[in-house]
Amino acid sequence: QLLEYDDVANDQRKVIYGQRKELLEAQDIASTIQAMRQDVLAIEVARALPPDAPEEVWDMEGLQHALREFSLDCPIRDWLSAESTLNDAQVLSRVQNMAETAYQNKIAPIEPGLWHGYERAVMLQVLDSHWREHLAALDHLRQGIHLRGYAQKNPKQEYKREAFELFGLMLDAIKREVTRALCRVEITTSEAVAEATERVVEEDEPGQVSYQHGALAVGDSEETMDEPPEKRVLSAEARMRVGRNDPCPCGSGKKYKHCHGRL
Numbered sequence: 001q002l003l004e005y006d007d008v009a010n011d012q013r014k015v016i017y018g019q020r021k022e023l024l025e026a027q028d029i030a031s032t033i034q035a036m037r038q039d040v041l042a043i044e045v046a047r048a049l050p051p052d053a054p055e056e057v058w059d060m061e062g063l064q065h066a067l068r069e070f071s072l073d074c075p076i077r078d079w080l081s082a083e084s085t086l087n088d089a090q091v092l093s094r095v096q097n098m099a100e101t102a103y104q105n106k107i108a109p110i111e112p113g114l115w116h117g118y119e120r121a122v123m124l125q126v127l128d129s130h131w132r133e134h135l136a137a138l139d140h141l142r143q144g145i146h147l148r149g150y151a152q153k154n155p156k157q158e159y160k161r162e163a164f165e166l167f168g169l170m171l172d173a174i175k176r177e178v179t180r181a182l183c184r185v186e187i188t189t190s191e192a193v194a195e196a197t198e199r200v201v202e203e204d205e206p207g208q209v210s211y212q213h214g215a216l217a218v219g220d221s222e223e224t225m226d227e228p229p230e231k232r233v234l235s236a237e238a239r240m241r242v243g244r245n246d247p248c249p250c251g252s253g254k255k256y257k258h259c260h261g262r263l
Contacts, residue, residue, distance in 0.1 A: 009163075012134075023123055029123065033123070037100075037182075051089075070099065072102065118193050121204070122182060134167065141159060
């Protein structure tokens with residue numbers, strides 16, 4: 001049963017591990033960063049200016065406040081005063097264009113290769129941080145999911161459904177945080193970018209990425225994942241968390257004291 005829950009985390013791990021691998025191998029992730037920025041801004045505009053909703057219910061103050069999180073000062077009221085027929089899609093287009101112009105102007109003095117390295121470092125750091133938080137959330141979900149059985153719900157199906165929702169929320173949070181960080185950072189020279197990149201990489205190294213879910217190291221190779229549960233190596237963190245009569249986190253189905261906790 002434990003293995004079935006671990007399968008969910010492992011499937012998600014493969015997605016994140018694949019994204020991480022692509023980031024490390026790509027020479028230029030500018031198009032990825034741009035797409036994320038466009039998506040994040042579209043979410044903010046849609047939240048404040050619901051599609052097809054009358055202008056009376058638009059939250060323009062809320063939108064302007066939200067956009068300042070990305071160092072954007074958009075004169076939305078001025079746009080509407082000058083052009084009363086402006087709709088939400090046109091507002092979004094202007095916001096995205098302003099963001100693109102501001103971003104390109106900011107990075108213009110910087111050597112492209114150095115900036116791309118900084119973008120990659122920031123994205124990897126955010127990815128690693130949110131993945132660790134996500135694994136903690138999955139552990140918390142799994143610990144309480146058996147209670148769903150009392151409500152005539154299938155705990156395994158509920159776990160899969162909620163784990164999927166949490167995964168989607170994590171991906172959205174990653175996009176938002178990366179976009180916010182890159183839009184807000186104020187770096188004007190290539191030398192400063194190189195120093196900033198080095199700092200980000202150093203900060204991220206503790207999570208490289210022993211991304212743990214119970215016993216399974218997310219950075220492990222597929223060969224490691226295919227080993228029998230009893231032969232998997234448990235992290236110190238996993239060993240400290242488990243009681244001797246609890247199921248072993250390796251997924252063997254045995255009690256910990258008869259498996260990895262055997263004296």
